[in-house]
Amino acid sequence: xxxxxxxxxxxxxxxxxxxxxxxxxxxxxxxxxxxxxxxxxxxxxxxxxxxxxxxxxxxxxxxxxxxxxxxxxxxxxxxxxxxxxxxxxxxxxxxxxxxxxxxxxxxxxxxxxxxxxxxxxxxxxxxxx
Numbered sequence: 001x002x003x004x005x006x007x008x009x010x011x012x013x014x015x016x017x018x019x020x021x022x023x024x025x026x027x028x029x030x031x032x033x034x035x036x037x038x039x040x041x042x043x044x045x046x047x048x049x050x051x052x053x054x055x056x057x058x059x060x061x062x063x064x065x066x067x068x069x070x071x072x073x074x075x076x077x078x079x080x081x082x083x084x085x086x087x088x089x090x091x092x093x094x095x096x097x098x099x100x101x102x103x104x105x106x107x108x109x110x111x112x113x114x115x116x117x118x119x120x121x122x123x124x125x126x127x128x129x
Contacts, residue, residue, distance in 0.1 A: 097123035
């Protein structure tokens with residue numbers, strides 16, 4: 001082996017070591033980012049559980065895309081003494097809620113949320129017939 005060959009090999013080895021260090025640093029960054037996303041994901045799930053216990057006018061609701069979604073069955077369970085259509089619509093007016101009712105084959109929760117947002121409402125009462 002000549003001196004030139006050893007210098008070439010040494011130069012290639014240095015480049016490989018440098019590239020390896022960069023790859024290792026990048027892998028560590030990606031791992032840390034993954035751990036952070038996972039931790040935040042856990043926090044979001046925990047926050048969603050807390051939101052599940054929230055109530056609006058004595059009725060449980062959940063938040064979907066920033067809109068409070070009240071299931072009509074939850075409303076009826078809280079208002080057994082007066083579950084008439086008039087009482088339901090009075091509650092919707094009082095809480096400025098959008099009422100969304102569709103048959104089972106046409107029911108779409110996300111469509112209900114979008115329609116409520118289009119009407120400028122932050123609450124939607126849903127009924128699946």
